[in-house]
Amino acid sequence: MTAPLKIAIAGLGTVGTATVKLLTTHGERIARRGGRPLVITAVSARDRRRDRGVSLEGMVWYDDPVAMARTADADVVVELIGGSGEPARAVCEAAMARGRHVVTANKALLAHHGLALARAAEAAGVTLAFEAAVASGIPIIKTLREGLAANRLDRIYGILNGTCNYILTTMRESGRDFADVLGEAQSLGYAEADPSFDVDGIDTAHKLALLASLAFGTVVDVDSVYVEGIRHVSALDIGYANELGYRIKLLGIARRTAQGIEQRVHPAMVACTTAIAAVDGVFNAVVAEGDYVGRSVHEGRGAGGGPTASAVVADLIDIAAGRSAPTFGVPALALAPPGGAGMAQRRGAFYVRLMVVDKPGVFADVATALRDEQVSMESILQRRRDPGEIVPVVMTLHDTEEQAMAHALEKIGRLAAVVEPPCLIRIENL
Amino acid sequence: MTAPLKIAIAGLGTVGTATVKLLTTHGERIARRGGRPLVITAVSARDRRRDRGVSLEGMVWYDDPVAMARTADADVVVELIGGSGEPARAVCEAAMARGRHVVTANKALLAHHGLALARAAEAAGVTLAFEAAVASGIPIIKTLREGLAANRLDRIYGILNGTCNYILTTMRESGRDFADVLGEAQSLGYAEADPSFDVDGIDTAHKLALLASLAFGTVVDVDSVYVEGIRHVSALDIGYANELGYRIKLLGIARRTAQGIEQRVHPAMVACTTAIAAVDGVFNAVVAEGDYVGRSVHEGRGAGGGPTASAVVADLIDIAAGRSAPTFGVPALALAPPGGAGMAQRRGAFYVRLMVVDKPGVFADVATALRDEQVSMESILQRRRDPGEIVPVVMTLHDTEEQAMAHALEKIGRLAAVVEPPCLIRIENL
Numbered sequence: 001m002t003a004p005l006k007i008a009i010a011g012l013g014t015v016g017t018a019t020v021k022l023l024t025t026h027g028e029r030i031a032r033r034g035g036r037p038l039v040i041t042a043v044s045a046r047d048r049r050r051d052r053g054v055s056l057e058g059m060v061w062y063d064d065p066v067a068m069a070r071t072a073d074a075d076v077v078v079e080l081i082g083g084s085g086e087p088a089r090a091v092c093e094a095a096m097a098r099g100r101h102v103v104t105a106n107k108a109l110l111a112h113h114g115l116a117l118a119r120a121a122e123a124a125g126v127t128l129a130f131e132a133a134v135a136s137g138i139p140i141i142k143t144l145r146e147g148l149a150a151n152r153l154d155r156i157y158g159i160l161n162g163t164c165n166y167i168l169t170t171m172r173e174s175g176r177d178f179a180d181v182l183g184e185a186q187s188l189g190y191a192e193a194d195p196s197f198d199v200d201g202i203d204t205a206h207k208l209a210l211l212a213s214l215a216f217g218t219v220v221d222v223d224s225v226y227v228e229g230i231r232h233v234s235a236l237d238i239g240y241a242n243e244l245g246y247r248i249k250l251l252g253i254a255r256r257t258a259q260g261i262e263q264r265v266h267p268a269m270v271a272c273t274t275a276i277a278a279v280d281g282v283f284n285a286v287v288a289e290g291d292y293v294g295r296s297v298h299e300g301r302g303a304g305g306g307p308t309a310s311a312v313v314a315d316l317i318d319i320a321a322g323r324s325a326p327t328f329g330v331p332a333l334a335l336a337p338p339g340g341a342g343m344a345q346r347r348g349a350f351y352v353r354l355m356v357v358d359k360p361g362v363f364a365d366v367a368t369a370l371r372d373e374q375v376s377m378e379s380i381l382q383r384r385r386d387p388g389e390i391v392p393v394v395m396t397l398h399d400t401e402e403q404a405m406a407h408a409l410e411k412i413g414r415l416a417a418v419v420e421p422p423c424l425i426r427i428e429n430l
Numbered sequence: 431m432t433a434p435l436k437i438a439i440a441g442l443g444t445v446g447t448a449t450v451k452l453l454t455t456h457g458e459r460i461a462r463r464g465g466r467p468l469v470i471t472a473v474s475a476r477d478r479r480r481d482r483g484v485s486l487e488g489m490v491w492y493d494d495p496v497a498m499a500r501t502a503d504a505d506v507v508v509e510l511i512g513g514s515g516e517p518a519r520a521v522c523e524a525a526m527a528r529g530r531h532v533v534t535a536n537k538a539l540l541a542h543h544g545l546a547l548a549r550a551a552e553a554a555g556v557t558l559a560f561e562a563a564v565a566s567g568i569p570i571i572k573t574l575r576e577g578l579a580a581n582r583l584d585r586i587y588g589i590l591n592g593t594c595n596y597i598l599t600t601m602r603e604s605g606r607d608f609a610d611v612l613g614e615a616q617s618l619g620y621a622e623a624d625p626s627f628d629v630d631g632i633d634t635a636h637k638l639a640l641l642a643s644l645a646f647g648t649v650v651d652v653d654s655v656y657v658e659g660i661r662h663v664s665a666l667d668i669g670y671a672n673e674l675g676y677r678i679k680l681l682g683i684a685r686r687t688a689q690g691i692e693q694r695v696h697p698a699m700v701a702c703t704t705a706i707a708a709v710d711g712v713f714n715a716v717v718a719e720g721d722y723v724g725r726s727v728h729e730g731r732g733a734g735g736g737p738t739a740s741a742v743v744a745d746l747i748d749i750a751a752g753r754s755a756p757t758f759g760v761p762a763l764a765l766a767p768p769g770g771a772g773m774a775q776r777r778g779a780f781y782v783r784l785m786v787v788d789k790p791g792v793f794a795d796v797a798t799a800l801r802d803e804q805v806s807m808e809s810i811l812q813r814r815r816d817p818g819e820i821v822p823v824v825m826t827l828h829d830t831e832e833q834a835m836a837h838a839l840e841k842i843g844r845l846a847a848v849v850e851p852p853c854l855i856r857i858e859n860l
Contacts, residue, residue, distance in 0.1 A: 029580075033579040033759060034579075139576070147572050148569065292448070292743075293566075296729070299728075309580070310581055329463060
């Protein structure tokens with residue numbers, strides 16, 4: 001096992017460059033762990049002339065990543081281009097078709113084409129590994145695929161997007177509003193110019209779909225994830241959450257139910273005393289609950305060059321050492337259909353904030369709407385009194401079906417005294 | 431790969447029984463993950479007639495675990511007897527000598543004979559796996575050996591003993607003293623009749639030595655671990671810790687220094703705001719700090735039948751699937767000598783509690799002793815005034831060498847007004 005593992009890297013952005021740096025600076029350490037040297041033989045990126053601060057000497061340059069995947073002298077192709085479409089998909093497919101292993105950090109690609117790619121890997125007898133695709137500072141893919149493999153996992157949830165967590169943390173610490181903090185995050189480079197992938201929950205949904213597949217042995221099914229982002233969370237809600245003993249986090253939650261796998265992404269109020277409530281800033285965390293292991297909590301950086309390169313190279317070391325596992329933990333053919341546990345029947349507690357004209361009778365109208373849908377109130381709070389003006393009214397509701405809650409809010413939203421669409425945030429009992 | 435993996439289990443206590451139960455009830459799930467069925471062919475324990483609540487049908491019974499390891503029809507021997515001596519060691523050696531893989535939960539055995547056993551495994555071409563030996567509710571062995579393998583790790587620390595963490599948590603929550611809470615823990619079965627392995631830090635030292643070897647690629651070296659238990663931590667100290675913004679935890683800490691690997695186990699004050707401070711009760715946590723990955727935090731149950739069986743079976747699934755790694759992450763020959771970073775030169779902050787006769791001049795004498803050793807005080811606190819009576823005086827010291835601190839405390843302890851040996855607890859900057 002002393003023949004080097006030959007590696008071709010497609011994509012030399014932050015992660016690709018960090019991967020080149022890690023493989024070259026830690027070569028000896030990595031070879032000891034992998035049982036043989038890991039050598040980069042080829043690279044591909046858009047701009048050959050850009051100075052990336054790393055030497056690409058001895059690596060064959062390809063302008064076309066698909067051509068590289070097809071023809072480079074490599075045992076593994078590392079796909080760090082990103083995006084669910086081309087050329088990322090073609091790079092992976094071309095590499096596998098030629099019998100090369102694939103390591104990727106591409107959650108969008110796997111969330112949308114995971115089953116097809118896993119089948120292609122099996123047909124070719126190669127490894128398709130993606131530790132870097134989810135919470136790269138924690139080896140959560142390996143943990144679910146191997147470390148907790150003996151368990152029947154019943155629920156898995158976490159904070160999977162560092163941008164959202166940074167925004168929510170900063171909103172809480174500074175009292176500032178979403179738009180303001182987002183703007184700052186963009187100028188600091190923590191958020192993209194087009195932030196919707198992050199703040200609308202899409203990135204979290206991609207990652208959740210991958211974790212759910214690994215945890216439950218089901219076909220990855222991103223289309224059935226219920227997704228809600230954090231744009232509607234206001235400084236007001238964060239303040240009320242604190243007062244009620246909660247933190248607001250964008251969570252991805254997947255749960256085994258009698259109807260199938262329930263998958264949802266939305267802002268949630270979690271008790272301050274939980275481990276997940278304390279995960280702040282750009283950190284990610286994943287909690288897995290198994291029947292034998294109990295609760296297993298993992299926390300680390302979510303993204304960035306360093307952590308992502310660490311995850312990519314961990315996958316490469318496994319390949320060098322001859323360790324492999326099916327892409328989603330079990331052979332593609334053995335992946336169960338995910339079933340469909342829709343949101344409508346889900347039960348849970350809720351926080352609702354209304355902006356109402358402060359006048360007698362409003363509480364009675366709201367209470368009536370809730371009663372008509374058999375939604376049971378836990379508390380109601382109107383801090384400010386300001387007759388004739390618009391004031392916030394905040395309620396918490398006992399466990400209720402989503403559908404009933406939605407119907408009640410529809411009625412409440414139509415009341416004359418309610419001047420904004422009600423703001424609903426789920427309270428998650430973790 | 432459809433031939434079943436045949437397993438012989440030595441030791442049917444809590445963990446052995448849970449392992450039998452897990453393998454039999456989750457057989458189908460486990461076979462999907464392992465790529466073939468996992469079948470228990472033989473078991474060995476002391477008392478054949480004891481009802482363990484699990485069926486042993488179809489398994490060959492051995493009174494002698496070493497004979498079983500030598501002759502049973504098995505691909506793997508699971509050693510769950512425990513203890514660093516016989517018969518555990520002979521079971522592992524006999525199994526490997528016959529070309530059988532070994533899975534063990536035995537930290538004491540590996541901490542004392544890790545290198546010899548790793549060599550034996552390599553010589554025989556078999557796997558020696560021990561996920562269940564440390565913090566079984568977290569796959570931390572796999573995480574260090576594979577998941578974070580690309581990093582240069584600089585520090586690893588954690589809460590590694592659930593009994594101590596339960597005692598310290600209960601002391602804080604109830605205000606009761608050590609002896610009282612220990613007695614209760616014993617009657618509840620959370621602590622052994624002879625608790626010294628746990629409360630004197632020995633168990634934590636065993637686990638730390640294993641983690642350090644994996645993290646730093648060094649020969650496991652339990653003898654150079656500095657060990658201090660929790661018997662001297664009083665309710666008074668826990669109260670002061672709270673007041674100063676700390677929690678007291680029994681930590682195992684290993685760090686890469688210029689002199690070699692520093693390994694120490696002792697009660698430590700950690701800031702309330704750290705992730706580790708929030709780990710309460712029987713939970714364990716491990717934090718690894720790597721140059722690429724940053725801080726990676728893992729938390730889960732430390733022991734118990736369920737989590738430990740989960741870890742044992744994860745190792746078995748890896749073996750079934752043909753995944754293997756050197757025992758300590760790199761070949762035994764490549765393990766570096768651990769070097770010797772002794773405690774005397776270590777620098778850190780300290781908390782010191784003195785019991786003194788409340789009379790003028792004591793502060794001056796204490797301050798002089800500190801000054802003579804160039805120990806710099808951060809704060810001093812005497813809550814109670816009670817002239818002529820014995821009162822606690824609490825100090826925190828800026829970063830100081832252990833040796834200087836010890837000399838200063840020796841002088842302080844000899845002062846006439848100081849009526850008890852000073853209580854020292856290290857403040858850990860995490």
